[in-house]
Amino acid sequence: MQELVNRAKELLADGTVSRVLGWKAGDMSYNPEPAYFNSAEELENFVYDGFCGANLSKYMIEASKLEGKTLVFLKPCDTYSFNQLIKEHRVDREKAYIIGVGCKGKLSVENIKAQGIKGIESIEGAGMNDGCDTLTIKTLYGDKTCSYNDAMLERCHVCKGKEHQISDEVMLESRDTKDAERFAQVEAIEAMTPEEKFAFFQKELSKCIRCNACRNVCPACSCRKCVFDSTKYDTAQKANVTSFEEKMFHIIRAFHVAGRCTDCGECSRVCPQGIPLHLFNRKFIKDIDTFYGEFQAGEDTESRGPLTNFTFDDVEPSIVGERG
């Protein structure tokens, strides 16, 4: 971590960049937050460890409008989002100095709490130089341990790989954490009967409080005016009133990012209610792969997305019923 700070200070000092976009320590050891650093002194608060799951690509939309270059740290999966934003002309490549940082799988404190570990005071073993096998957790009730892989975010179990898709330089080692099939969860739901599917989504989506965190964090959701904002007042829309609204919000949100979603998993990470929102996006990705050929958004900055493209012999919509 110190080498990242040193490199950032160098780049600030020689004037290559005007500011640094990274993560700063939060009030607990497990909740660092994205932050801008404008000087070497401010960089004292910089932190990079297993809890820095936040994808910084979306912040580059605003940073692209500022004077001078911004140094941004991107993990391998974040670089897909950045590429996708370049393709959509939302960020300016010239305004970004990208350091691709290594990633050993990102952690979620929710997964630790789910194992019955309460009263967490601090967590050790999440640093980039640690072995990534065990986390030592200091709690009000004594020391507890937890396996690193069990605390990982869902998206890290289906890791897209260690390669940075775009970067000016790469620092720190990465670890391939893939240990599950990407579409296994989607396939499990597809195998259910319509009644079971409906009950499953009713149960999950009825937890939605419409805080719009999934929308605000999503690098693909970068419209200035959203269909879900009120047309009368300058506010985000009210909470869901009916069981229908919560479904429609999530279906339409997933549809709007279909073909552009890089499967970065930020929506599921930030959901305060723990709704597995990535299932919607991954279902669209699976369908696009089956119907229109394999496509990974953000792999390049040139190609046309599957929903802005067509072929003369695409499948007919009736295929959905025929598959049974």
Next chain:
Amino acid sequence: MSIENETFRPKIVAFCCNWCSYAGADLAGSSRLVYPADVKIIRVPCSCRVNPMFILRAFEKGADGVIMCGCHPGDCHYSTGNYYARRRMTLLFSMLDFIGVENGRTRVEWVSAAEGVKFSTTMNEFVEKITSLGPNVRLEDLRCRN
């Protein structure tokens, strides 16, 4: 007023493109072909004008089935609109299936301006299908029930 004894009459929304299917419906009418009055036609400039949200909104407001009709692929008035619509609807229908909405409540049919007969048979079939599926309870907004 008792509604228990009445048989179920579905509410069907049909999005028809201005250039082919709407003219097809017109031809069905002027040819004196019969199709159920449960079908409410909404004219759109092109099948690709149909936002997936329109379909969900129709269900929200109490539709039991939604059908989209457009020009045959290759015959779009705007050259390529229906190709895009085809991809969108495939993905949307697949998603509706994924969240447990019955298959068959949504349909896409390509109807040209000369196919009055096809329009009428399609609508008869679709209404029959929706009648057998019964009222839409999974996607409706209960406030819109009268």
